[in-house]
Amino acid sequence: MEHDIDTGPLSWRPPATAAAGTHPFRLVTRREVLAGAVAGSAFAVALPLGLSRKAHADSTAGGLANVRGGDATPGLFIAIAPDGAVNITSHRSEMGQQVWTSIAQIIAEELVADWERVNVVQAIGHPRYGDQNTDGSRSIRRNLTRLRYAGAGMQHMLRAAAAARWDVDVAECVAANHEVSHPASGRKAGYGELAAEAARLPVPGEADITLTPRAKWRYIGKPVPSVTVPKIVRGQGTFGIDVQLPDMAVAVIARPPQLFGSVREVDDSAALKVPGVIRTVTLPALEAPASFKPLGGVAVIAEDTWSAIRGRQALKVDWDTGPNGDYDSAQYRETLLETARAPGQVRMDRGDVDAALEDADKHISADYYAPHLAQSPMEPPAATARWTGDTVECWACVQAPQSARGTVAGVCGIEPDAVTINVTWLGGGFGRKSKPDFVAEAALLAREVGRPVKVTWTREDDLQHGYLHSVSAQHLEGALDNDGKCTAFLHRTVFPPIPSTFQAGAEDPSWGELRLGASDNPFAVPNFRLETGAAPAKVRIGWLRSVANVYHAFAVQSFAAELAAAAKRDPKDFLLELIGPPRLIDPNDEGAEYDNYGDSLDEYPIDTARLANVVRVVADKAKWGRRLPDGHGLGIAVHRSFLSYVATVIEVAVDDSGTLSIPGVWSVIDAGTVVNTRHVKAQVEGGTLYGLSNALYGQLTAKDGAIEQSNFPQWRVMRISEAPRSVDVTIVDSDAPPGGVGEPPTPPAAPALTNAIYAATGQRIRELPLFGMVGNKLATGEGRS
């Protein structure tokens, strides 16, 4: 069978002359960088941050402190050693999206550096870097321009140093392949040789800098291989759980089974008898709002992880269930669906939906339900803390190190400046690791125990005490006229909102969640209404890869196909008709509070031409309309999120027994300008399959307030035999500003899948997941809603 992954790896070689095939990348410790700086011959990167404790106090801050996207002062991101090694600091967390590689590409491009002499190091969490929260698919879209200026600024300083040395005009000095030359006189000097002199020069301003034109890019937009993979395949690199400090103890925590539950009584006598167990610590009970604070419970401190786990097994804790002991997700599902079926709070209203539904030739309605999900990164949360006097240093797999810093400071009652957050590699994040509760646990315990402590979450902890992707119920109604045109579209969405985690009692879906696939509805329908219903949160609600887009796209894109079926039209043609003519949409004009993922609608409009284009391209790639074998079906879905457009076609095969397989997936992304085509494709493959895995298998349920699933396989994740054999990804060639990449592939996956199942079998699936703990066999007949 063809394995259709066009990774484009062989088409790219480092353009520099250095020998390819070696992998010079390594995780340079901050100490090594620091040593170079002390020697007086490298730019001091990150060094002033820990010492000065004052943002913007660095004397090198100059003409690039306020470029688009933030501070592009070269020394923040680039250190050049005397031997010419370029150490680039990634201020974004590496969690598989290959941000180390893309940041290095951007800087190396403008620095005109030799790729073989570039190393990447990880930044600590510090406000000086600007936003470091590695979620929202924003590393590239918010930093591309800024990092180009940082690289170009450094390049300018190196040329200026050479010009001063040779007493010539800087404009006559040329940077190429890691050296500066003066063609008129034939003089040359390497970057390492010039670094110390360049470091003493002022940072140029934006006006002094000419960025490399797109046509001349050598690194940006190319399928540059990952700088982390050579380490990964050798078991190298440090994840959060891998941190080891001298004299370190390990903690495993028994947390209250229910949110806001608490410890009534502990009997730790058996736990303390387990060899290796040092002591137990009862943590303070959590008070609302949950925010990023630790959940409380009883920690078992031991000399090693296994002893801590065994010690926890031996603990006897009498829990007070608190206010959420009544949570039963099966019952809650009924309540959510009832709310969704009744008129809700009107959030957007265009035309007269009720009249249009009344006048319809066909009026259809459908209810959709999707359960709680866990992000479940393969590396469960883990953090290590070490106190020195009144300051604490932490090492953790966090997406948001500044948030971790503030949380640790708040929970420990110290100033943020007394907290250092070292960011390790992340064994997956998917939103879980932007919530730093586990780092605060480590800090509290290390202070209490008086030695460094690593807190390890087991898989059970990860599933039972997480920040859950919201359960949701949605009710949709649509009107078709005599010509089969959609004249009205009602979307009612009900889910416990993320704000409930940060503000006790918040029950109404927020605009911040509605903007994710509901208030930005792109359909050219004359009558449209968006309504919401309230839902109290009974667990911590958090974000998961692409957040509310997941369930909103599932309902909206499923319903589009249901309308097409009712109109007896081809789903792809009908979808294009719903999207309508090329135009720019502003939901604010229709009563929404719409922030467009924090970027301007002028620069990143909701552009129906781009939305329709990815539909057409993916239909073409999948050969939409072709003859299919018996039992096969094609489904299509499209969604704009995080400022990018993704359309997906899925081919399913359902055999006589009802067993489902997925022979093919085609996905097209228009993310504007992309930095690394190889890794954008990888993100589209992985993001699509993440959505499929959740739709097929993902489900957390609760009984008496506690999550019922404890580990794999009760929490089921797609395995290789269940994965599509072929995943074909196309990147739309575009010079539009960069959009997000990590999240946009996920939302169209579920509706493309269920639309394909409908095409293959006539069975409409409106409730996720499709399958339980085992098997891939569809329920037959009317078994499902």
Next chain:
Amino acid sequence: MSTKISVNGRMHELDVDPAMPLLWVLRDRLGFTGTKFGCGVAQCGACTVHIDGKPTRSCVTPVGSVANAEVVTVEAVSGPEADAVRAAWEGIDVPQCGYCQSGQVMSAVALLRDVPDPDDAAIDRAMDGNLCRCATYARIRRGIHDAAATLKSKR
């Protein structure tokens, strides 16, 4: 209690409970952190090591049971199959976050030693115990086929 184990060709004598899973001995006691913890119940494969050449979930393997065996971890696995797998993984950047990939690499190397040119069904059988939440499965499959082709060309 003293337990002797051979890891990556070197004998270690440890004062450790023989019931302690090999995973935690490797990670917490010997510093071989390339072998990962993902579930603790042999359901995800992140902890896969070779014991006398066989891919084994170290999270459910008591260290006392491998006293006379040769344990090899991702840090040291070697030979033509290991070289081919690493080259293939780098060639198309199979890993994303990489956390499960030490287990994927160990399972893939063991598969290729057993079946030099596996078909898709053999890949499914050998790799189904290794979860990847980044869902790099299409590239894992392609990586194994690429590694098999490399091995074939060198025979």
